[in-house]
Amino acid sequence: MNDKIATLLRNHRMENISLLKMIEAYGPAISCSVVERGAEWGMLLALPTKQSAFDLAKYPGTASVIFLSGSHAPILNELLDQVPQDKPLVFKVQHPLYKALVESKFQVSSVRSFISYSCAEPLTAADDAEVREEAAVHDELLLLWRQNGYSEQELRRMFAGGARSFTLYRGSIPVSTCIVFCNDDPVWEVGGVFMCEEHRGNGYAKKVVSRAINSLLRRNLIPRYQVVHDNAASIHVAESLGLKKAVVLEHLLYAPNHQAGHRQ
Structure with missing residues (x-):
């Protein structure tokens, strides 16, 4: 990752965490335009949809996934003017300003959003000794996590990079x-x-x-718990534990010829 891009994004790390994740995952496949004027800056990232299995499945037929970040609306406007309007696109926006700028230039429809929760203090609700923390990958758990959309290759890469599991068993059954x-x-x-x-x-x-969250906090790490907007059960877990909303990433679908609202 370009050090300058990383520094700009990490000034507001949690707000820009999805951009940082995408750069880490897709690196050379992402095109990045950055404009700096004094202390002000703006950035636009474009990832071909075909590079992302998630986006290809959710938004077939779109050309690119577009991300924005910056401190200055005029710069972001200039960057958006460079985005072709003749192909279907997905904009992923993490700030009301970015959404307003996109909506001023593209006729888009909101199709889903992802809420990130976090906390800075240990949770007292249920740091339960029954829950087993493990650094090894177990095949029976891989099958369960894959139901959340992760591939086996992705999961094994996570564990090779230090991931851990937290599992509650009843007998030998997770x-x-x-x-x-x-x-x-x-x-x-x-x-x-x-x-x-x-x-x-x-x-x-x-x-x-x-x-899991308390384990991260004990290691002086920042926990991020992300849920899709219509997953009531996961939202209940987050809010009943006292987690606070940190950022909402909204997906806006654009289709030429004013067809965005017809593609759900």
């Missing part, structure tokens, strides 16, 4: 689990949350998530 992995040090994500259907309502997901 009934709830999650993983923690690095986004951009010191921000680590709590993801892959799984809860067996027959054990729902027992607070097991809260136990594994709170144990």
Whole structure:
């Protein structure tokens, strides 16, 4: 990653964590335009949709995924003027200003958003000794995490990079689990949350998530718990534990000829 780009984004690390993750994951495939004028700056990142398995599945037919960040609206406006309007696009915006700028130039529809929660103090709700922390990858857990959209290759790469799992067992059966992995040090994500259907309502997901978050805090890391906007169960886990919203990343779909609203 270009040191200058990283420095600019890390000045507001949590707000820009999705951009930092994308750069880390897709590096050379991302085109980046940066404009600096004195202390003011603006940045536009474009990732071909075909490079991202998630975006290709969610937004087939789109050409690129576009991210913005910056301190100066006029600079961001200039960068947006460089974006072709003849191809379908996905804009991922993490600030109301960026959304307003995109909407001023593109007819877009909001299709989904992702809420990132965090905290700075240990959770007291359920740092449960029943929850087992492990650094090794177990095949039975891989099957559960893959139900959240992770590939086996991606998961093994996470664990090779220091990821850990937090699992609650009943006998030898894992009934709830999650993983923690690095986004951009010191921000680590709590993801892959799984809860067996027959054990729902027992607070097991809260136990594994709170144990995972407390483990990160003890290591002086910043936890990030991300949920999609319509996942009521995950939102309940976050808010019942006392986690606070840190950033909302909204996906805006653009299609030429004013068809954006028809593509859900």
